Structures are given as C-alpha cells and as structure tokens.
Amino acid sequence: MMVDAAVGADERVLCREDEIAEGAARGFPAAPGGFTGLFAVRKAGQVMVYVNSCPHIGLPLEPLPHRFLDTRKTHIICSVHGARFRIEDGVCITGPCVGQELEAVPSRVVDGLLVVPADAGV
Numbered sequence: 196m197m198v199d200a201a202v203g204a205d206e207r208v209l210c211r212e213d214e215i216a217e218g219a220a221r222g223f224p225a226a227p228g229g230f231t232g233l234f235a236v237r238k239a240g241q242v243m244v245y246v247n248s249c250p251h252i253g254l255p256l257e258p259l260p261h262r263f264l265d266t267r268k269t270h271i272i273c274s275v276h277g278a279r280f281r282i283e284d285g286v287c288i289t290g291p292c293v294g295q296e297l298e299a300v301p302s303r304v305v306d307g308l309l310v311v312p313a314d315a316g317v
C-alpha cells in the first residue's frame with residue numbers, strides 16, 4: 196500500500212482507509228462494467244486488497260456481507276468449500292486450491308482514502 200497525493204482518473208476510491216479496523220475485512224461491489232467485487236482486510240496495520248474470487252472455481256468467498264475471515268480472524272476463508280488463505284499474501288494453505296493465490300490488487304492511500312486501479316476486478 197503506497198501513500199500519495201491525488202486520486203487519478205484511472206483509479207477508484209473504495210472507502211476511508213481507517214474504516215477497515217485491525218483484524219477486519221470489508222467487501223466492495225464490482226466496478227462499473229465489471230462482475231467481480233473486491234475486498235480489503237487489515238493485518239498488522241497493513242491493508243491488503245484482493246479480488247473477491249476464489250481460485251478454486253471463481254466464486255465469491257463470503258457467506259454474508261463483509262465476512263471474509265475465519266472466526267479467529269487469522270485467515271481469509273472461502274465459504275463454498277472451506278479454502279483458507281493467508282491474509283498477508285492471499286496464498287491458499289488448506290482446501291481444494293492449496294498453493295494457489297487470491298488475486299492481489301495494488302492499493303494506495305490518498306488523503307485518507309483507500310484507492311485502487313479503476314479496472315481492478317474487471
């Protein structure tokens with residue numbers, strides 16, 4: 196996650212960066228023209244953003260809005276077949292897609308806003 200001065204025309208604001216608490220995740224709808232949403236999660240102060248598509252068969256991960264983490268908040272979990280992913284790099288450590296990765300989205304903070312490329316997930 197980088198910090199910079201202005202939101203570009205080719206970028207999309209997801210939310211305020213401080214709206215994602217430590218150990219929490221938040222989902223976002225697909226960008227206009229897209230079908231796949233994104234989600235952001237904070238661990239050890241860092242916010243990671245991923246495409247909300249499980250590498251197993253491409254389904255959204257969460258069973259309920261914003262519920263991307265296991266009950267102990269230690270891993271991202273796919274509700275469909277139970278794959279577990281490391282928060283910090285999106286690598287699947289157990290489940291049917293072990294060794295595969297969630298698609299990471301580059302993000303940065305602009306005036307406290309969490310910003311990603313406009314075409315992320317499209």
Ligand code: FES
Nearest residue numbers: 249251273276278
């Ligand atoms: S779709 Fe995620 S584990 Fe099968």
